[in-house]
Amino acid sequence: MSDACTGDACRTLNFNVGVLGHVDSGKTSLAKALSSTASTAAFDKNPQSRERGITLDLGFSSFTVDLPDHLREESGCRDYDNLQFTLVDCPGHASLIRTIIGGAQIIDLMLLVVDVVKGLQTQTAECLLIGEFTCPRMVVILNKTDLLAPEKRQAAIDKMTKRMHKTLESTRFKDAPVIAVAAKPGGPEAAEAEQPQGISTLIELLKSQTYLPRRDPSGPLLMAVDHCFSIRGQGTVMTGTVLQGALSLNDMVEIPALKVTDDYTVIGRNLFKKETNLQLFMGLKVALSTGEAGIIEGGFGQSGKFKIRVPGEGLCAGTKQLLSSSKKKAKGGSKTEPSKEDEASHSQPVSICLTFKRYVFDPHKKMIQS
Structure with a gap:
């Protein structure tokens, strides 16, 4: 650009x-x-x-x-x-x-x-x-x-x-x-x-x-997002490289919401603390309580949430139904406050188990899975 x-x-x-x-x-x-x-x-x-x-x-x-x-x-x-x-x-x-x-x-x-x-x-x-x-x-x-x-x-x-x-x-x-x-x-x-x-x-x-890079200033804006981070007092900042189209100073850019759903991805919560460096756990295998095996594929900033990829045939029908019913209950709720037993039974319909050797010497401090 x-x-x-x-x-x-x-x-x-x-x-x-x-x-x-x-x-x-x-x-x-x-x-x-x-x-x-x-x-x-x-x-x-x-x-x-x-x-x-x-x-x-x-x-x-x-x-x-x-x-x-x-x-x-x-x-x-x-x-x-x-x-x-x-x-x-x-x-x-x-x-x-x-x-x-x-x-x-x-x-x-x-x-x-x-x-x-x-x-x-x-x-x-x-x-x-x-x-x-x-x-x-x-x-x-x-x-x-x-x-x-x-x-x-x-x-x-x-x-x-x-x-x-x-x-x-x-x-x-x-x-x-x-x-x-x-x-x-x-x-x-x-x-x-x-x-x-x-x-x-x-x-x-x-x-x-060097050579003259091919950049197309015409057409709709196409930007490869290189980095996304937060700055205190400013909020979330996104940087990138414009591959197509053009931007000028003070232009307003609208980023549409993008939701991708499939039968091979699970979002995990409550396994890691928010300050945990999830890069250490990338690529490690996990087991779902419903029987599927997955791999930790990435995290979501410092939220503690992480993405699990389930290879092969993906999530079974029962697991998808459990996850779907949990989402609906979380969104809809009810007028009467649920009991603690109900809250506990629906808060984590699918459990995630991660097993690894905790104290194994490695010069790069990488987690070694058992």
């Missing part, structure tokens, strides 16, 4: 860059080293992200450069002045793959971040596969070069570069450039005075890799 200023003011072309890779490869440090402007969701501002030391949600930040000559020629009469890179910092943990895919849907170019010491890892390969489906261009970042011994550094970088080119031979990114950087020399605990290495070279490479 292009963000044009009125009158003689500048016109800025926006270009979305996804930062993907295996957990702890330095994606957030790279986004921080590149960015000059940060959103409320940038650089792991979520307290749970800081506590666990990994990215749990999409982070958004940006930096602006002069418009490259090849884009100026492509843009023609639109005459953009600046190019804004919006960085979409995606999680790297396997359990957050849905969040990763959500971030990849809006990117124009992918930065695949690789720990130069560890090389290609499990989620590196998964992110590469996601990139093949979602974006046409990619740049491989060999990060953490400061961890290599100085006398062996260049040889190790050359070896890893050859290995990445070999890996990319059979993909759509066979000609993707590979660049080595040290986004946070010394690691996360190092002093801020330590300057990143290779960032200016990376910015020039990114400028050369």
Whole structure:
């Protein structure tokens, strides 16, 4: 989406860059080293992200450069002045793959971040596969070069570069450039005075890799929702990328209510406290008291409610009837106050059982199911 200023003011072309890779490869440090402007969701501002030391949600930040000559020629009469890179910092943990895919849907170019010491890892390969489906261009970042011994550094970088080119031979990114950087020399605990290495070279490479994204300003508004969060005193804030149509400052946008019902989804309540980080429980199996088995698929903010997906044949007829009768009773109610026995019998017509090993060591603090 292009963000044009009125009158003689500048016109800025926006270009979305996804930062993907295996957990702890330095994606957030790279986004921080590149960015000059940060959103409320940038650089792991979520307290749970800081506590666990990994990215749990999409982070958004940006930096602006002069418009490259090849884009100026492509843009023609639109005459953009600046190019804004919006960085979409995606999680790297396997359990957050849905969040990763959500971030990849809006990117124009992918930065695949690789720990130069560890090389290609499990989620590196998964992110590469996601990139093949979602974006046409990619740049491989060999990060953490400061961890290599100085006398062996260049040889190790050359070896890893050859290995990445070999890996990319059979993909759509066979000609993707590979660049080595040290986004946070010394690691996360190092002093801020330590300057990143290779960032200016990376910015020039990114400028050369840009193209004019296809955006359709005509037709009805179509926006991909990237992030939804609350700000004290303001309420719920929704951010996104406009894929079709156009918006101007102070335009009113109406979001229609959307209700999707099917025979494969159950909304659970009262199993978790409101402050529970539901990301820890994503993908775990649960059992319904009516006999079905399901998988925890997602949560609803900090409400404590969560969504269960029942695969296979879905919910049986008896379960659907129980859930339906409970909803009707909750909505309709009665003039006479129900007894405590009636209230208890109808408050939870279907129980949910989650079984897992509570104290199992795991470096990422992920729940291990028994």
